[in-house]
Amino acid sequence: MNNPTRQPPQRMIQLGKVHGAFGVRGEVKLESFTEPRSAIFRYQPWVLRDARGTERTLEGARGRETPKGIVATLPGVEDRDGAEATRGLEIWVAREALPPPQPGEYYWVDLEGLAVRNTDGSDFGVVSHLFSTGANDVLVAQGERERMIPFLVPDYIVSVDFDAGVVTVDWDPEF
Known part of the structure; x- marks a missing residue:
């Protein structure tokens, strides 16, 4: 039976990846695929996806650009052990969260x-x-x-x- 209220699945786009802990206060190092790299924080909520495909939604990530790359504070991550537990997580957002591309540019x-x-x-x-x-x-x-x-x-x-x-x-x- 066709369910007319069912929404099509959202298109998701990967914006980055967590590379591990930065310091001892729970901050993490990120690889950002956005330009500029710090723009990754504009597009939230994030869907964090692990290697098994398990996902969880996270909102309220903050961060800064350092000479060594992007450093982020994630809600609920309070110490180095918590930060290390996020190593390898992919950062995805709904395609609709991104601004429309400029003429001649494409996602x-x-x-x-x-x-x-x-x-x-x-x-x-x-x-x-x-x-x-x-x-x-x-x-x-x-x-x-x-x-x-x-x-x-x-x-x-x-x-x-x-x-x-x-x-x-x-x-x-x-x-």
């Missing part, structure tokens, strides 16, 4: 699942994921085979059409 999570076609109409499948090489980002299209396409606009990424659900690429289907 990777928004591209995942879009169809990928080249300028001649060849179907390359869908966007599986993206990753960074340091030199540039790479779009991974998964279809009859996997293709890795540099995310360089307009060289290889011709257009992104969210309404049509298509990323158009200038890429040889044989490559």
Whole structure:
């Protein structure tokens, strides 16, 4: 039976990771994927996810940028042992908590699942994921085979059409 009040699952995006204790007062070192790095504290509540996939929601994290990276105070973490217990937790937030991207910018999570076609109409499948090489980002299209396409606009990424659900690429289907 169809339940009309059921909400679709929220899209989540990973914003960081806890790397362990910082000092003896319960502070933790964070890796932040936001730009600037300290912007991670703007997007709350956080969903903390461990390696087994267990999640808990946390609100009220505070922090600061130091020469050694981001340092945070998490509610309920009072000492070094508590801070060490958070090591390895991933920090996720609902996609809706993030501001809309600027024109010509995209959140990777928004591209995942879009169809990928080249300028001649060849179907390359869908966007599986993206990753960074340091030199540039790479779009991974998964279809009859996997293709890795540099995310360089307009060289290889011709257009992104969210309404049509298509990323158009200038890429040889044989490559």
